[in-house]
Amino acid sequence: MSDIIIxxxxxxxxxxxxxxxxxxxxxxxxxxxxxxxxxxxISKEYSADVEIDASKHIVIxxxxxxxTHLAMTLFRGVMDNISGIEWLERAWSIESxxxxxxxxxxxxxxxxxMIKSGTTCFAxxxxxMEAVIDAIQGSSMRAALAQAIIEEGGPEGLDTTLxxxxxxxxxxNGALNGRIxxxxxxxxxxxCSQELLNxxxxxxxxxxxxxxxxxxxxxxxxxxxxQRYGTxxxxxLNKIGFLSPYLLAAHVVxxxxxxxxxxxxxxxxxxxxxxxxxxxxxxxxxxxxxxRKGINVSIGTDGAGSNNNxxxxxxxxxxTLLQPLAEQDPRAISAWDVLEMATVRxxxxxxxxxxxxxxxxxxxxxIVLVRRDKPHMIPLHNVPSLIVYSxxxxxxxxxxxxGKIVMKDRNVLTLDEEEIINRTQCIFENLLERSGFKTFLDxxxxxx
Amino acid sequence: MSDIIIxxxxxxxxxxxxxxxxxxxxxxxxxxxxxxxxxxxISKEYSADVEIDASKHIVIxxxxxxxTHLAMTLFRGVMDNISGIEWLERAWSIESxxxxxxxxxxxxxxxxxMIKSGTTCFAxxxxxMEAVIDAIQGSSMRAALAQAIIEEGGPEGLDTTLxxxxxxxxxxNGALNGRIxxxxxxxxxxxCSQELLNxxxxxxxxxxxxxxxxxxxxxxxxxxxxQRYGTxxxxxLNKIGFLSPYLLAAHVVxxxxxxxxxxxxxxxxxxxxxxxxxxxxxxxxxxxxxxRKGINVSIGTDGAGSNNNxxxxxxxxxxTLLQPLAEQDPRAISAWDVLEMATVRxxxxxxxxxxxxxxxxxxxxxIVLVRRDKPHMIPLHNVPSLIVYSxxxxxxxxxxxxGKIVMKDRNVLTLDEEEIINRTQCIFENLLERSGFKTFLDxxxxxx
Numbered sequence: 001m002s003d004i005i006i007x008x009x010x011x012x013x014x015x016x017x018x019x020x021x022x023x024x025x026x027x028x029x030x031x032x033x034x035x036x037x038x039x040x041x042i043s044k045e046y047s048a049d050v051e052i053d054a055s056k057h058i059v060i061x062x063x064x065x066x067x068t069h070l071a072m073t074l075f076r077g078v079m080d081n082i083s084g085i086e087w088l089e090r091a092w093s094i095e096s097x098x099x100x101x102x103x104x105x106x107x108x109x110x111x112x113x114m115i116k117s118g119t120t121c122f123a124x125x126x127x128x129m130e131a132v133i134d135a136i137q138g139s140s141m142r143a144a145l146a147q148a149i150i151e152e153g154g155p156e157g158l159d160t161t162l163x164x165x166x167x168x169x170x171x172x173n174g175a176l177n178g179r180i181x182x183x184x185x186x187x188x189x190x191x192c193s194q195e196l197l198n199x200x201x202x203x204x205x206x207x208x209x210x211x212x213x214x215x216x217x218x219x220x221x222x223x224x225x226x227q228r229y230g231t232x233x234x235x236x237l238n239k240i241g242f243l244s245p246y247l248l249a250a251h252v253v254x255x256x257x258x259x260x261x262x263x264x265x266x267x268x269x270x271x272x273x274x275x276x277x278x279x280x281x282x283x284x285x286x287x288x289x290x291x292r293k294g295i296n297v298s299i300g301t302d303g304a305g306s307n308n309n310x311x312x313x314x315x316x317x318x319x320t321l322l323q324p325l326a327e328q329d330p331r332a333i334s335a336w337d338v339l340e341m342a343t344v345r346x347x348x349x350x351x352x353x354x355x356x357x358x359x360x361x362x363x364x365x366x367i368v369l370v371r372r373d374k375p376h377m378i379p380l381h382n383v384p385s386l387i388v389y390s391x392x393x394x395x396x397x398x399x400x401x402x403g404k405i406v407m408k409d410r411n412v413l414t415l416d417e418e419e420i421i422n423r424t425q426c427i428f429e430n431l432l433e434r435s436g437f438k439t440f441l442d443x444x445x446x447x448x
Numbered sequence: 449m450s451d452i453i454i455x456x457x458x459x460x461x462x463x464x465x466x467x468x469x470x471x472x473x474x475x476x477x478x479x480x481x482x483x484x485x486x487x488x489x490i491s492k493e494y495s496a497d498v499e500i501d502a503s504k505h506i507v508i509x510x511x512x513x514x515x516t517h518l519a520m521t522l523f524r525g526v527m528d529n530i531s532g533i534e535w536l537e538r539a540w541s542i543e544s545x546x547x548x549x550x551x552x553x554x555x556x557x558x559x560x561x562m563i564k565s566g567t568t569c570f571a572x573x574x575x576x577m578e579a580v581i582d583a584i585q586g587s588s589m590r591a592a593l594a595q596a597i598i599e600e601g602g603p604e605g606l607d608t609t610l611x612x613x614x615x616x617x618x619x620x621n622g623a624l625n626g627r628i629x630x631x632x633x634x635x636x637x638x639x640c641s642q643e644l645l646n647x648x649x650x651x652x653x654x655x656x657x658x659x660x661x662x663x664x665x666x667x668x669x670x671x672x673x674x675q676r677y678g679t680x681x682x683x684x685l686n687k688i689g690f691l692s693p694y695l696l697a698a699h700v701v702x703x704x705x706x707x708x709x710x711x712x713x714x715x716x717x718x719x720x721x722x723x724x725x726x727x728x729x730x731x732x733x734x735x736x737x738x739x740r741k742g743i744n745v746s747i748g749t750d751g752a753g754s755n756n757n758x759x760x761x762x763x764x765x766x767x768t769l770l771q772p773l774a775e776q777d778p779r780a781i782s783a784w785d786v787l788e789m790a791t792v793r794x795x796x797x798x799x800x801x802x803x804x805x806x807x808x809x810x811x812x813x814x815i816v817l818v819r820r821d822k823p824h825m826i827p828l829h830n831v832p833s834l835i836v837y838s839x840x841x842x843x844x845x846x847x848x849x850x851g852k853i854v855m856k857d858r859n860v861l862t863l864d865e866e867e868i869i870n871r872t873q874c875i876f877e878n879l880l881e882r883s884g885f886k887t888f889l890d891x892x893x894x895x896x
Contacts, residue, residue: 073823073826073827074827076826076827076829076830076833076834076838077827077829077830077833077834077837077838078829078830080778080782080783080830080833080837081778081779081782082778082779083777083778083779084778087778109823109826112823113823113824116822116823116824117824219776275769277773278769278770278772278773279769279772279778279837280772280778281772281773281775281776281777281778281780282773282776283773283776284773304824304838307837308833308834308837308838309824309837309838310824311824311840314762314765314840317762318766318769321723321726321727321766322726324726324727324728324729325725325726325729325730325731325732327729328667328729328730328731329531329729330528330529330530330531330532330535330727330728330729331529331530331531332729334528334529335528373869374564374869375521375557375560375561375564375865375868375869376561376564376565376752376757376758376759376841378521378524378557378869378872378873378876379522379524379525379872379873379876379877380873381524381525381526381876382524382525382526382528385524385525385528385756386524386525386756389525389528389727389755389756389757390524390525390752390756390757392759392762392840392841392842393824393840394840394842394843395842417823420823421821421822421823421826424826424827425826425827425828428826428827428829429827
């Protein structure tokens with residue numbers, strides 16, 4: 001007897017042949033996928049304790065969000081219509097009042113939201129990362145965590161040192177049955193000196209930890225780096241030997257042909273967060289170009305303060321539609337490309353592609369079921385197109401992480417949804433009040 | 449006793465003062481809103497046959513989609529990654545095989561999808577419009593309908609004459625208890641001659657019918673009109689006196705300062721469909737600029753063949769995020785602006801702003817309840833931001849049109865959802881087979 005059998009689904013395994021299995025079944029045992037194939041053969045060979053009927057579903061690998069600040073769910077709706085620098089100032093000013101408890105509850109809300117929209121793994125870059133570990137433990141999610149390293153500016157009173165980031169990473173790397181991967185999190189080339197970046201690089205090489213940094217994301221970043229170093233952020237990182245296969249570069253909105261070549265030569269893993277870069281008025285990352293060059297581009301939502309949700313299915317639609325606009329060509333990118341960005345390419349970005357990112361025998365069972373018997377998912381015909389262009393996070397029905405069913409029929413089994421909603425509302429109101437944002441509080445009804 | 453009382457909601461009535469009512473109630477009698485105010489006063493003064501508890505909801509006016517081709521739900525996923533001209537050729541080639549029955553079922557699927565995502569009124573531009581009337585009658589929606597007038601190109605064997613459009617409009621204008629407004633539907637300046645457009649204009653003036661046309665939507669349109677007339681589509685329409693307060697101009701992707709002034713001077717109503725113009729690689733309509741000039745800009749989804757859904761809440765997010773990108777300024781447009789585009793400005797576009805578009809005493813009761821007790825809608829604080837940036841169509845819970853409850857707790861009461869889903873799948877497969885698109889059919893699993 002196996003643990004779980006998912007039967008008769010339309011399976012999009014995300015394999016190189018880009019095939020769709022029409023009436024497929026998946027068998028899960030001890031957290032791993034042990035069989036995938038046509039239901040008629042699988043159902044003869046296997047039986048399991050739990051059978052999930054997927055005959056009304058499209059089954060995809062768990063989605064991987066490669067750039068978040070999970071606790072910034074507490075910033076939802078607080079940061080609209082403000083420019084990059086003002087945005088950062090407001091964020092850091094509120095964050096100077098953050099407590100471990102705020103981060104814990106904000107992260108729990110984020111985990112809840114992610115599970116409900118089909119994300120099973122995320123790359124977080126934030127503060128009080130031990131509180132995020134607690135939220136992950138509670139929710140049973142998978143994550144790659146980097147405690148932010150900020151030398152210049154940044155919120156007051158928080159540990160934003162390399163030592164802190166390193167200490168956290170060494171302690172928790174591989175924790176929670178291997179669901180935690182730790183990374184080092186230097187914020188950016190403008191918030192960290194070259195010397196510090198060199199130290200980070202040294203520590204990464206010594207420990208084998210990967211690095212998660214924000215790179216070339218705004219015009220003001222370009223200006224600062226030009227003034228300070230007379231070059232661009234990407235060229236600066238190239239010069240100091242920072243570009244490597246173990247670097248996850250978030251955003252990369254601005255990159256000319258030469259810079260794209262530098263990223264390619266370094267085998268840098270690029271993360272793309274289309275919504276936040278539209279909202280901030282920054283620009284369109286040359287994603288289609290980078291994919292054609294063979295760069296591994298994955299996708300993220302960024303924090304809810306600049307999005308304002310964590311719905312990776314919605315983000316995929318934005319990612320797919322921005323490239324035809326940028327290249328004036330509807331063939332710039334396909335639904336398949338973006339489905340891969342949100343799954344297998346996310347796994348590659350975090351160095352966990354041997355474990356997750358596709359539905360294949362031997363991989364860990366991170367699996368998402370999307371309802372397809374809904375008016376906006378009819379006619380059934382072009383399956384990747386339905387997922388990328390027609391569906392949204394609320395269509396996700398069932399989520400399995402590490403072989404454990406964490407959501408069934410939209411009920412999250414690992415978390416208390418009502419408690420989290422009520423607690424985070426209070427946490428939010430207190431945080432804003434402490435931060436002196438009285439004007440916002442006028443608009444808050446006190447009880448939900 | 450009134451008919452319906454909606455109690456204790458957070459009401460966004462869409463009035464000029466942009467106020468939000470925190471614990472508000474709405475009373476509906478004989479299809480109209482007869483009271484709106486704080487629950488404590490309203491609940492003392494009124495009682496009703498049906499009480500709807502809105503304490504977990506944000507209550508907004510029914511959304512108005514000002515550019516659709518409803519039956520093109522049958523084209524979902526068939527038209528991805530193809531350029532403008534190829535798109536039109538494929539569409540017209542399939543449409544040459546359309547039957548009245550196809551349009552009826554495709555429109556029913558569209559009505560179902562719209563109701564489930566909070567749209568109560570739509571402006572359709574298509575063929576076999578009597579079949580759309582049948583779908584509207586069944587679903588109890590509100591609509592402004594234009595039968596397409598195409599002189600050049602276009603699908604074969606369908607009635608695309610001015611006479612047909614006029615005959616339809618005269619017969620059905622004001623039908624279904626006033627839920628139907630008819631318009632004249634000349635396709636575009638490239639598919640209709642100047643002579644024909646002049647005739648359309650004359651007929652419109654004679655009958656008082658408004659006009660719904662596609663305008664300045666693609667680079668190929670600009671080229672054709674430049675070759676044929678040596679000018680731009682907007683300038684051409686200005687020259688022949690076609691720009692008027694009764695003209696709904698769909699798309700308007702390309703418009704320079706002078707053209708925007710021409711539209712403003714003519715009090716033309718502009719419709720914006722951000723998603724389809726990204727998908728086709730066309731461009732970003734200068735919406736923020738037009739709004740600053742005082743032009744009435746509304747919003748639509750276009751058909752599902754170029755979107756690929758009819759979710760106006762999702763479309764609002766795209767509309768809000770494209771403008772910061774276009775203007776490199778996060779303050780280009782606000783959530784309030786776009787909420788108005790999807791409600792009161794839609795009503796103005798269709799000339800029905802005295803009847804619908806806001807939640808005010810005397811207006812017809814087209815009302816939508818959006819659930820707010822969901823993780824992605826927390827914290828509750830910036831209400832318009834939650835609707836525009838965080839919500840999607842699946843968060844819509846209850847829909848009232850013309851004082852009738854058409855959806856309650858996501859159950860559509862006027863339509864048989866299962867039957868429509870199954871029938872439209874068959875209708876789609878038959879249509880594609882008749883149209884000779886065998887290659888697509890390979891990918892279709894025969895049964896849902």
